[in-house]
Amino acid sequence: MDALxxxxxxxxxxxxxxxxxxxxxxxxxxxxxxGLSSSNLPVRLASRLFVDLVRGVPIIxxxxxxxxxxxxxxxxxxxxxxxxxxxxxxSVAYLAEILRGGLQSVPRGQGEASHALGLAxxxxxxxxxxxxxxxIVSPSIATYLTGLLKDSSIASTIIVTEMVFQSQAFARQHPxxxxxxxxxxxxxxxxxxxxxxxxxxxxxxxRMRKAxxx
Amino acid sequence: MTLSEIANGKLAPxxxxxxxxxxxxxxxxxxxxxxxxxxxxxxxxALIGPSxxxxxxxxxxxxxxxxxxxxxxxxxxxxxxxxxxxNARDLAALRRTVGMVFQSFNLxxxxxxLKNISFPQQKVLGRSREEADExxxxxxxxxxxxxxxxxxxxxCSGGQQQRIAIARALxxxxxxxxxxxxxxxxxxxxxxxxxxxxxxxxxxxMTMIVVTHEMQFARDVSDTLVVMADCKIIEQGDxxxxxxxxQEARTRRFLRAVLER
Numbered sequence: 453m454d455a456l457x458x459x460x461x462x463x464x465x466x467x468x469x470x471x472x473x474x475x476x477x478x479x480x481x482x483x484x485x486x487g488l489s490s491s492n493l494p495v496r497l498a499s500r501l502f503v504d505l506v507r508g509v510p511i512i513x514x515x516x517x518x519x520x521x522x523x524x525x526x527x528x529x530x531x532x533x534x535x536x537x538x539x540x541x542x543s544v545a546y547l548a549e550i551l552r553g554g555l556q557s558v559p560r561g562q563g564e565a566s567h568a569l570g571l572a573x574x575x576x577x578x579x580x581x582x583x584x585x586x587x588i589v590s591p592s593i594a595t596y597l598t599g600l601l602k603d604s605s606i607a608s609t610i611i612v613t614e615m616v617f618q619s620q621a622f623a624r625q626h627p628x629x630x631x632x633x634x635x636x637x638x639x640x641x642x643x644x645x646x647x648x649x650x651x652x653x654x655x656x657x658x659r660m661r662k663a664x665x666x
Numbered sequence: 667m668t669l670s671e672i673a674n675g676k677l678a679p680x681x682x683x684x685x686x687x688x689x690x691x692x693x694x695x696x697x698x699x700x701x702x703x704x705x706x707x708x709x710x711x712a713l714i715g716p717s718x719x720x721x722x723x724x725x726x727x728x729x730x731x732x733x734x735x736x737x738x739x740x741x742x743x744x745x746x747x748x749x750x751x752x753n754a755r756d757l758a759a760l761r762r763t764v765g766m767v768f769q770s771f772n773l774x775x776x777x778x779x780l781k782n783i784s785f786p787q788q789k790v791l792g793r794s795r796e797e798a799d800e801x802x803x804x805x806x807x808x809x810x811x812x813x814x815x816x817x818x819x820x821x822c823s824g825g826q827q828q829r830i831a832i833a834r835a836l837x838x839x840x841x842x843x844x845x846x847x848x849x850x851x852x853x854x855x856x857x858x859x860x861x862x863x864x865x866x867x868x869x870x871x872m873t874m875i876v877v878t879h880e881m882q883f884a885r886d887v888s889d890t891l892v893v894m895a896d897c898k899i900i901e902q903g904d905x906x907x908x909x910x911x912x913q914e915a916r917t918r919r920f921l922r923a924v925l926e927r
Contacts, residue, residue, distance in 0.1 A: 559772075561768060561770050561772035562772060562774065564731055564768070564772065565766075565768065565774075567729075567731060567761070568729055568731060568764075568765075568766040568768075568835075569761070569765075569786040569790060569834070569835070569838065570758060570761035570762050570786070570790045570838065571786060571789055571790060572789065575789045579785060580774055583776050584774075584776055587776065660776075
């Protein structure tokens with residue numbers, strides 16, 4: 453199984469890329485979601501502009517821009533750096549939009565009760581609003597994560613040695629029918645990797661529902 | 667121990683509140699037109715009137731959930747002019763002095779009943795978890811819901827949720843309690859449990875301002891009955907006197923509608 457071992461060589465890179473970009477996304481999305489729902493107009497507009505700009509451009513274009521379009525002094529992105537930053541920024545924008553929707557669907561009375569009790573803004577956000585918003589958006593976040601896993605394959609276009617890149621390399625060296633094999637394997641691998649995310653998210657979701665209604 | 671003794675730790679002095687010339691408008695739409703109300707410490711004030719009269723808005727102006735455009739609020743040695751900038755210390759003092767109970771309870775659905783009552787104590791008053799939980803259990807016992815401590819609000823009936831919400835507000839030792847139609851979302855029988863807790867609280871001498879459609883409660887429990895209509899207070903006084911001999915035609919019309927149905 454040469455094809456399998458070739459594809460598996462790309463597995464750590466696929467996972468690393470996905471998880472790094474996701475981590476950047478989650479951390480960056482919280483302040484941006486607050487910006488999107490801010491009552492301060494310039495802040496809200498700036499956040500909105502950022503989100504729409506980032507989401508309006510295809511990921512592949514962002515990756516090419518970062519990889520080939522940026523040179524600051526002697527600094528240039530290497531392929532992995534460009535891929536992580538590119539996928540990370542895109543994740544920030546998408547996740548911020550998801551979080552904003554979650555925050556807005558928490559009933560207004562929750563914030564009012566917090567104010568009436570005299571809770572500080574940070575306690576209101578982290579203790580009351582964010583946990584409820586997270587319960588609402590956790591399935592959407594899981595969906596985004598599985599999407600991101602598959603989108604990480606776009607990094608193969610800027611020579612990041614993840615699974616699809618390895619598949620292509622193998623196919624080039626085996627221009628027979630065997631060349632199709634790594635693509636079948638990589639397809640199956642993506643499915644296998646997505647399953648636990650979907651499963652965990654469903655478990656988490658039903659556990660949180662039970663915690664509230666049971 | 668009585669409810670407010672638990673609430674006040676037997677220490678907090680009874681608090682009154684003075685609201686003067688409160689006005690509020692949304693664009694061209696006036697909601698409160700120069701409303702003044704003085705509430706003596708330890709008294710119960712019932713606020714009645716047709717819907718749209720501004721009762722709830724007025725109540726929400728007291729703890730600045732709504733920001734009035736002008737007027738002054740004097741409470742616990744703090745004078746607040748909501749039309750101008752309110753500094754954070756005055757706002758914190760106001761919110762600490764004034765507890766509020768909502769029509770829709772607004773319990774935190776992701777926390778157990780106990781945590782609902784303990785969490786604000788820990789964050790606002792800086793109590794340790796043990797202290798807060800102990801106080802929460804005392805209050806839950808007083809409102810008859812000790813066995814619900816570990817349950818989430820979703821598993822409690824509306825009446826139980828409202829009693830937990832009352833306990834949550836009392837746990838912060840307020841000097842004044844505001845009730846915004848506390849029984850309107852409950853069916854009549856369940857509402858009785860809540861009214862019983864409120865009667866007990868009133869008997870203990872808590873200063874209370876209650877927006878309500880429960881005329882029986884307003885007549886029996888309140889010291890002052892305030893009738894609002896068309897963004898103003900049109901009549902106020904002893905509840906029995908106002909109900910049996912209203913001076914204003916608008917009051918008579920409203921009372922006929924609610925008492926003779």
